[in-house]
Amino acid sequence: MIEKRPFTSLGHANHGWLNARHHFSFGDYRDPARMGWGALRVWNDDEIGAQSGFPTHPHRDMEIVTYVRQGAITHRDSMGNEGHTLAGDVQVMSAGTGIQHSEYNLGDQETRLFQIWIEPKENGGMPRWDAKQFPKGDRAGSLEVLASGFNADLEQGALWIRADARLSGATLTSGTEIEHEIAEGYRGYLVVSEGRLRVNGVDLDARDAAAIADEPSLSIEALDDTEFLLAEVPAATH
Template sequence: MKYFRKATERGTVDLGWLKSQHSFSFGHYYDPAHMGISALRVINEDRVQPGQGFDTHGHRDMEIISYVISGALKHKDSQGNEFIVPAGEVQRMSAGSGIMHSEYNASDSEPVHFLQIWIQPKFRGITPSYEQMQVHQHGAMTPLVTPTGEPGTLSINQDARISRLQLKPGAQYKLTSAGTGYLHLVSGHAHSQELALNAGDAFATEKDETVTIYADSALEALWFELP
């Protein structure tokens, strides 16, 4: 295992309407020891108050994934996409040559809790694109995002895969990646080797390393297989 970070060590932002925890350097939070893992550049755990959100702003040459944990997001962009992304659905926006977008809490009464994930692209300057999908869980590990957009998954402009791991209490699962692996615990409690894992904790593995995770409660995690 080449990297481990506790949720409590993340950078924090509190703007009142937005409470965010940054796994890697982002915005005004700078930490040269945590600049990303392989092509994974950003994981922000955001909580946005009702009716609030991010005004229209621009991105380019970045693969941006929103993983909604609870509540719903309202997305609008300069490509004409305007969608609600409820909990359980996954959104992918390829900023490519440039795109403007806004992202708001879709509710006027309930907060929205989601992960904002940025992955550096394989090819720069591509035509911007957007996908959104509900992916039902099939077994412990279910692919959500794949390089070629395998059936039932979103595509991504990178040799990377994102899968959702769900385990019942007492279950275990072996994690192996042909490249760099990265696990982000969304909810629940677990342990692996000598590590105790809680929601927001994360670790990265070496190429071809196998790590077994043991669920101490019902858990949900995102597993990244990165170049």
């Protein structure tokens, strides 16, 4: 089963400095049919205005992955971490027993990013933050794991999250195709960052999503030069 979720169908909240689209219920947006997808709880498509951002606020018991699509984001937290994550790169935060942080676009142009929340395999644990550069050229024509809770992925350079899940990314040139298998008991959630894709015969435009269940293999074809992310998460939550 592949359910296409067009960008135009997402929840929308425009706060002036923040223009947000919500793939799942978040904030004032509520849709009983879109409360999450397995262990995937949040996927926000955020546009953050210049010299603005999220002031200090708390989180706990959630794995939060931020993928910057354009511009940069500056992170500061109550653990003393500070980082500046650029377009194409990734930051992860394990909220654990509790952490406070802020995220700001300190530049003069709009920042665009995906913020993704995945439920941890168990609650608690020491909060932590990390970030890493992921040059897009390194994932041309194939999926590269960006964040994961699996040792094999960590050995290949993925950022660690406290979840039996992974987030991967790829760039494809128009007309190319890749195959990918999804493990039994897992669901996929694919979001197109740029360009157009065809996934098992379902066409997706830029910023559209595909909610994937009971599909052991994916055939992903680029209809344009494209970039996309794929989350693989347990179908059942703890």
